[in-house]
Amino acid sequence: MSASPSQPDSGAKAVPTCFRHPDRETYVRCNRCERPICPDCMRDAPVGHQCVQCVSEGRKSVRRPRTVFGGRVAQRPYVTWVLLGIIVFGFLGQSVVPDLTLQFQMWGVGVVNGQWYRLLTAAFLHSGVMHLLFNGFALWVVGRQLEEWLGHARYLALWVLSALGGSVLSLLVTPFQPSVGASGAIFGLFAAVFVVGRRLRTDTRYIMGLLVVNLLITFVVPQISWTAHVGGLLTGFALTAVYAYLPRGGGHGADPVAQRTRTLVHAAATAGVAVLLVAAAVGAAAYLLAGG
Known part of the structure; x- marks a missing residue:
């Protein structure tokens, strides 16, 4: 009796890949959007990591500091x-x-x-x-x-x-x-x-x-x-x-x-x-x- 070739287990889970770099496997997910991210896409967060897109969106929602006279704070003259x-x-x-x-x-x-x-x-x-x-x-x-x-x-x-x-x-x-x-x-x-x-x-x-x-x-x-x-x-x-x-x-x-x-x-x-x-x-x- 000839043996049939082995088939992959249909119940096995595929290894997740970075949503920005599909060729990179990763088990780390963004704390905000929960999408998988590779080391190049990780940004430190107060807890865990966030992806670059979520960090960028978060910055847009943060009000930039103002001086007592209403101008944007000048970091350098x-x-x-x-x-x-x-x-x-x-x-x-x-x-x-x-x-x-x-x-x-x-x-x-x-x-x-x-x-x-x-x-x-x-x-x-x-x-x-x-x-x-x-x-x-x-x-x-x-x-x-x-x-x-x-x-x-x-x-x-x-x-x-x-x-x-x-x-x-x-x-x-x-x-x-x-x-x-x-x-x-x-x-x-x-x-x-x-x-x-x-x-x-x-x-x-x-x-x-x-x-x-x-x-x-x-x-x-x-x-x-x-x-x-x-x-x-x-x-x-x-x-x-x-x-x-x-x-x-x-x-x-x-x-x-x-x-x-x-x-x-x-x-x-x-x-x-x-x-x-x-x-x-x-x-x-x-x-x-x-x-x-």
């Missing part, structure tokens, strides 16, 4: 680093291209003739090494703290609009005086530190002293654009006052509705300040073109 890099790059460019300063400095006559970019590009140029070092050091010391307090977006808006505010006041008051430097933005940051310090009830005497000393230097030392400093200072005060005090609530630990309300208020205020500055610049240019 990326905006400060980028601004410093652009400033240094701009100064190196001035050393290589002699006409760069003339082409991009703040100069009311150029703005009136349609060179609107001068209102911002001047903030990335400097008149010498000491000028660069002073503004760069101030940005490094003050900027990192503010970026941590406000978050990347609000901090960047503050810096840009303070620089723009300084240029706009220069266009309004001293349109024929050329100027360069990030001082308008730096003074805006000084104002912001003071406002935020008052809001957090910290000791603001050091920043108040710093402001007084720098304002004295502004008006005593010749060849300094006081309009850029004052314009940046006023813009920084106004914008940070909104970030720090309006609306009440909505900071760290606030419910989503309050947080969204705060974000909308801050976005509207930022846009409003930008529109006012642009309108003032356009009005000043029109007045000068009319022979004013």
Whole structure:
């Protein structure tokens, strides 16, 4: 009698394979979806393991932490680093291209003739090494703290609009005086530190002293654009006052509705300040073109 070939036991269970890698056998399952996962797809969980898809979905449902002023928590001062890099790059460019300063400095006559970019590009140029070092050091010391307090977006808006505010006041008051430097933005940051310090009830005497000393230097030392400093200072005060005090609530630990309300208020205020500055610049240019 010939023997028949052996048949697999129909009741034996097949070895499970990873749902993402079918060629890999595994007996480990995701604690969340219970699908089999191989070592490459495992992620540590409080108990056992989860698959990469469940971990990704879980992260989407977790609310990212916010600062007391409503901004997303800044783990690294990326905006400060980028601004410093652009400033240094701009100064190196001035050393290589002699006409760069003339082409991009703040100069009311150029703005009136349609060179609107001068209102911002001047903030990335400097008149010498000491000028660069002073503004760069101030940005490094003050900027990192503010970026941590406000978050990347609000901090960047503050810096840009303070620089723009300084240029706009220069266009309004001293349109024929050329100027360069990030001082308008730096003074805006000084104002912001003071406002935020008052809001957090910290000791603001050091920043108040710093402001007084720098304002004295502004008006005593010749060849300094006081309009850029004052314009940046006023813009920084106004914008940070909104970030720090309006609306009440909505900071760290606030419910989503309050947080969204705060974000909308801050976005509207930022846009409003930008529109006012642009309108003032356009009005000043029109007045000068009319022979004013």
